[in-house]
Amino acid sequence: MxxxxxxxxxxxxxxxxxxxxxxxxxxxxxxxxxxxRPYMTYQPFLPEVAAGSIEARHAAISLRSHLRRTRLIxxxxxxxxxxxxxxxxxxxxxxxxxxxxxxxxxxxxxVTRTFPIPGVTEHAIGMKHVEEAVAIRDRLLDAFDRASMLPPGPDRSRLLTVTFVGGGFSGVEGFAELLSLATALLKSYPELTFSDLAFHLIEARDRILPEVTDRPGEWVVRTLLERGAHIHLETQLVSAVDGHIVLSTGEEFDSHTIVWTAGNGxxxxxxxxxxxxxxxxxxxxxxxxxxxxxxxxxxxxxxxxxxxxxxxxxxxxxxxxxxxxxxxxxxxxxxxxxxxxxxxxRGKAARDYVHHSLGVVATLGLGKGIFQWKGIVITGFLAWVMHRGYHVLALPTWERKVRVFLVWVTAVLFGRDIVSLLSVQHPRRAFLHGALPRAHSAPSREVRIG
Structure with a gap:
């Protein structure tokens, strides 16, 4: 064999x-x-994982569950x-x-392509794997919880400032989905207002979404600006030391969440x-x-x-x-x-790979999207439905298709799940806290009942 x-x-x-x-x-x-990794990541769903629209496990296809005759190492x-x-x-x-x-x-x-920019390695996070998308979502939810307990000021602003570096599909979709989540969260946090949010998208080129033509790309920029985003075109990140963002334009601000999506290496x-x-x-x-x-x-x-x-x-x-x-x-x-x-x-001839593009489709947040195939451009709700329809069909195995579809139905009925599980990154913290000796604890007394 x-x-x-x-x-x-x-x-x-x-x-x-x-x-x-x-x-x-x-x-x-x-x-x-x-x-x-013991799973295949369906990367087009990572922006929706970050936004809480899809369960993280549903964007991961278990290799052992679906490759029954394959040895996995x-x-x-x-x-x-x-x-x-x-x-x-x-x-x-x-x-x-x-x-x-x-x-x-x-x-x-x-792999994620990075550059030797001070502070990026220490503070930025990518969005190429499921665990990264989950961490971004939990980080934003945790920031809302913390910011709601602070008065208006620089500390609150830093927590609610999100920076994405890279204006390709991964960056724009993740940025737009997270902006959509943050805007929706304000309903559950009366202590915070829309003016407390600051979402920055940094792109070195003069446009975003290079896969679409100029006018659709300009429409995406206008749409994001209307939703309160800050789009920095022809701009480079100079430094991110201690979360302090310095841009090539001279602009500076503090950012609690920095997401690096500046292409593949x-x-x-x-x-x-x-x-x-x-x-x-x-x-x-x-x-x-x-x-x-x-x-x-x-x-x-x-x-x-x-x-x-x-x-x-x-x-x-x-x-x-x-x-x-x-x-x-x-x-x-x-x-x-x-x-x-x-x-x-079997001694037969191999075929050449030829694939004509089916077009490009991107999600820009709940109910918003863009689709382009040659000269045909569709924007808004219909494009968003097309995005979900295409990717649920492209997702391998019927088991995963059904799971994702049911999560979407649940979200329509009950809304987003806004529980942060950031603490799972430190699962032993509560145990260790309970195990620490109490310096001034009173001696225990036996109490009898009855």
């Missing part, structure tokens, strides 16, 4: 393994997925040595070990620790059929897809264009990749 090793259990990796299980006979190949691949058909795996516990394979599938994804394992061919951006070089290599120099038994792969975009009119690193491509690449691996094992 051939041993197929999939590096990464994100969109492309999950779909590749999921489809291979359906297409391969049990005696054809053994499938192994290596990923440090919870660890991180730290090196790929394709010449030896082996990788080095670092488990969470224990020593690193080498793992052999016959066929490798690189779907390790990208190359996965360091793929960029630096593999003998597979990579381009200048640190992505695996692949052909249109997702085999690693070029048409002249293919690499045998190596495939790649998703954010870690430089997949040629055959649907683009631009020569040499690569597919955009997003969920729409990763899901379809994973599905086709599984079919191509099966075809290769």
């Amino acid at each position: 051939r041993k197929i090793l999939i590096v990464g259990g994100g969109y492309a990796g999950f779909y590749t393994a999921w489809k291979l299980e359906k297409k391969l006979r049990r005696d054809e190949a053994e499938i192994t997925v290596v990923d440090p 919870h660890g991180t691949v730290t090196r790929i040595e394709h010449a030896d058909r082996a990788v080095t795996v670092q488990p969470r516990d224990g020593e690193p070990f080498r793992l052999g394979y016959d066929i490798i599938v690189v779907t390790a994804g990208a 190359a996965n360091p394992v793929i960029a630096n620790n593999t003998d597979l061919p990579v381009n200048e951006r640190g992505s695996v070089i692949v052909r249109a059929d997702m085999r690693v290599g070029t048409s002249d120099t293919p690499v045998p038994d190596a495939w790649a897809a998703g954010d870690a792969a430089a997949v040629p975009d055959l649907a683009s009119s631009v020569a040499g264009a690569l597919t955009v690193p997003n969920a729409q491509h990763a899901v379809r690449q994973g599905t086709l990749l599984a079919s191509n691996i099966v075809a290769s094992l």
